[in-house]
Amino acid sequence: MSGSNLHPGLNLGARHGSAHEGAETVVFGFWIFLMSDLVIFGLVFASYLTVANPLGMAGGPGPADAFDLRSIFVQTMILLTSSLTFGFATLALRHEKGRTVIAGWLGVTLLLGLAFLTLELRDFAHMIEVGAVPQRSGFWSAFWGLVPLHGLHVALGCLWIAVMLAQMALLGLVPVVKTRLLRLGLFWHFLDLIWVAIFSIVYLGGLMP
Amino acid sequence: MSDPDHRSEARLYLAGFGLALTLTLVPFGLVHWGLMQGKALAITIAVLAVAQIVVHLRFFLHIDLSRQKREDLQLILFTVLLLGIMAFGTLWIMGNLATRM
Numbered sequence: 001m002s003g004s005n006l007h008p009g010l011n012l013g014a015r016h017g018s019a020h021e022g023a024e025t026v027v028f029g030f031w032i033f034l035m036s037d038l039v040i041f042g043l044v045f046a047s048y049l050t051v052a053n054p055l056g057m058a059g060g061p062g063p064a065d066a067f068d069l070r071s072i073f074v075q076t077m078i079l080l081t082s083s084l085t086f087g088f089a090t091l092a093l094r095h096e097k098g099r100t101v102i103a104g105w106l107g108v109t110l111l112l113g114l115a116f117l118t119l120e121l122r123d124f125a126h127m128i129e130v131g132a133v134p135q136r137s138g139f140w141s142a143f144w145g146l147v148p149l150h151g152l153h154v155a156l157g158c159l160w161i162a163v164m165l166a167q168m169a170l171l172g173l174v175p176v177v178k179t180r181l182l183r184l185g186l187f188w189h190f191l192d193l194i195w196v197a198i199f200s201i202v203y204l205g206g207l208m209p
Numbered sequence: 210m211s212d213p214d215h216r217s218e219a220r221l222y223l224a225g226f227g228l229a230l231t232l233t234l235v236p237f238g239l240v241h242w243g244l245m246q247g248k249a250l251a252i253t254i255a256v257l258a259v260a261q262i263v264v265h266l267r268f269f270l271h272i273d274l275s276r277q278k279r280e281d282l283q284l285i286l287f288t289v290l291l292l293g294i295m296a297f298g299t300l301w302i303m304g305n306l307a308t309r310m
Binding site: 011028031032035038039042043045046047049050055069073076077080081083084087088091094095097186189190192193196197199200201204205208209 | 215
């Protein structure tokens with residue numbers, strides 16, 4: 001009984017033998033990294049909130065001039081769907097559905113991640129157009145420190161998916177590849193969690209009537 | 210072995226997705242159609258965001274209250290405590306300074 005559910009949280013399952021036991025330490029270690037990342041995000045959120053007021057905007061453009069709720073909604077849907085498709089990739093890994101199925105779900109997740117980044121970059125371009133640049137005010141400095149930090153994480157996540165697809169093709173589903181996929185899954189779901197805070201605080205908070 | 214089968218696990222992912230989707234659509238709808246205003250809206254958005262984060266933790270990151278999974282949860286709770294002290298402290302001090310200026 002105790003062996004069948006060794007690892008806290010996401011795991012491979014006992015049928016994976018040594019890879020399942022090996023996942024115990026590395027996945028927990030990755031959780032520690034994620035939590036240090038959470039502290040960074042949290043403090044960047046705190047500095048954003050201290051300047052998210054008329055004084056912080058220094059007479060420059062405000063959220064209503066620069067944000068596009070429709071585009072943010074589409075980005076939110078894309079990222080949420082990508083969390084589900086990554087979940088299916090993890091399930092295919094756990095239940096040994098084969099490399100093709102796992103790679104298929106990872107490929108869909110990668111495309112969704114790239115679509116998210118494309119829309120986000122388009123939004124950033126629009127912000128620059130209306131003069132919402134980091135040097136305009138404390139508010140925009142904090143915004144550009146926060147939201148692109150998440151975007152950078154998503155870009156790195158996309159790169160990581162591409163690397164894992166290559167490793168799956170070259171090395172096959174060896175234990176180290178399996179535990180790396182588990183950690184990539186944690187990373188991806190974690191980014192969606194940060195996005196919930198971003199759309200709630202920055203976008204919905206900024207555009208509130 | 211007490212491992213659940215593929216189908217029931219997939220159903221859990223879909224349930225989590227459905228809950229998260231609802232918790233996203235409601236605040237976007239409230240802001241888009243201006244159904245609520247001011248403080249009530251801010252509190253509603255905050256509550257829905259926290260609920261959605263819990264849904265993500267439960268269904269996507271598989272953090273729950275069963276005993277052998279406790280260490281992840283304790284790590285998260287401790288980090289949130291530290292973060293709470295630092296982030297809330299920052300907002301408190303800066304807010305206090307702003308009222309004194």
